Amino acid sequence: MTIQVRALAGLPLARGGLDRHGELRSRPDVLDGLRVDPNARAVVLRGRRALVTGDALDLLDPSELPEPELMVYLGSTVEDSQGTPPGTDILLWVLAEADADAITEDEDRWFDLRRSGHRLSDRDVGILATSLAIAGWHRAEPFCAHCGSPTTVRNAGWARHCPVDGNELFPRMDPAVIVAVVDPQGRILLGSNAMWEHNRYSLLAGYVDAGESLEQAVAREIFEESGMRLGAPVYLGSQPWPFPRSLMLGFVAPLAEDQDPEALVPDGQEILDLRWFTREELEDPATDVILPGPSSIARAVIDEWLRGSWSR
Numbered sequence: 001m002t003i004q005v006r007a008l009a010g011l012p013l014a015r016g017g018l019d020r021h022g023e024l025r026s027r028p029d030v031l032d033g034l035r036v037d038p039n040a041r042a043v044v045l046r047g048r049r050a051l052v053t054g055d056a057l058d059l060l061d062p063s064e065l066p067e068p069e070l071m072v073y074l075g076s077t078v079e080d081s082q083g084t085p086p087g088t089d090i091l092l093w094v095l096a097e098a099d100a101d102a103i104t105e106d107e108d109r110w111f112d113l114r115r116s117g118h119r120l121s122d123r124d125v126g127i128l129a130t131s132l133a134i135a136g137w138h139r140a141e142p143f144c145a146h147c148g149s150p151t152t153v154r155n156a157g158w159a160r161h162c163p164v165d166g167n168e169l170f171p172r173m174d175p176a177v178i179v180a181v182v183d184p185q186g187r188i189l190l191g192s193n194a195m196w197e198h199n200r201y202s203l204l205a206g207y208v209d210a211g212e213s214l215e216q217a218v219a220r221e222i223f224e225e226s227g228m229r230l231g232a233p234v235y236l237g238s239q240p241w242p243f244p245r246s247l248m249l250g251f252v253a254p255l256a257e258d259q260d261p262e263a264l265v266p267d268g269q270e271i272l273d274l275r276w277f278t279r280e281e282l283e284d285p286a287t288d289v290i291l292p293g294p295s296s297i298a299r300a301v302i303d304e305w306l307r308g309s310w311s312r
């Protein structure tokens, strides 16, 4: 099966970005140099939240910050934005809870990307998505996968090294497919997850299995969760979802020609309810259906369908 591509522009967490300067990571002195560079700036993380003023990241002079638990060179900015000229080097600065509290205990200054990422500028969304992904990896995988020894940070924060057997570890993301299934009447298939409130619905999604292609994962996940057989999927785009380490790959797919849309079979474990929705139902101001949040790729794909793509 081949995959067609119809890229969606401006996915909420895939905007902007950094020049990551991978070639600088192997220089042993890059972090020591940047932490005293008056032109470098640091994004401050406390757990999974970042220091902001309003909806803009606070990018601070690293020489004025407390010693971090973890420092990573993220790269440099690519355009003139919010007071940082292009080429401004950005450090990730992960603080211990007490040191973060000393900066501010105002909860509104600590920003949650998952809930509010759509409100950030392109510059800031790129910085914060990368920060959460790399910080989450260091938090989750401090030990060597071969021998279990504690590992040390290398490559400006982009690798860990085992001092016992020399094993090198690198950050990874977990690919997951998320699929807008559309029936011949132009309706969209949404499911309600067992872990959500009863009227929250979203696209069906799942992790790519070991040894599986993306197109195989799309067909398998949708059949497992709904009993529906699909025609050829169309790739829409991707965005990081660093909660903690997913890469979401969006697709739209029609039903297979002989598939009866009414033969829905929720898996009963992950998905408790499945429904075909028309645009009129979801746009009805009286609807009590709760859709996924505006930072998610699911919402971006549903909004694209609501605008009339793929069936009108």
Ligand SMILES: [Zn+2]
Pocket (backbone or CB within 6 Å): 144, 145, 146, 147, 148, 149, 162, 163, 164, 165, 166, 167
């Ligand atoms: Zn080891």
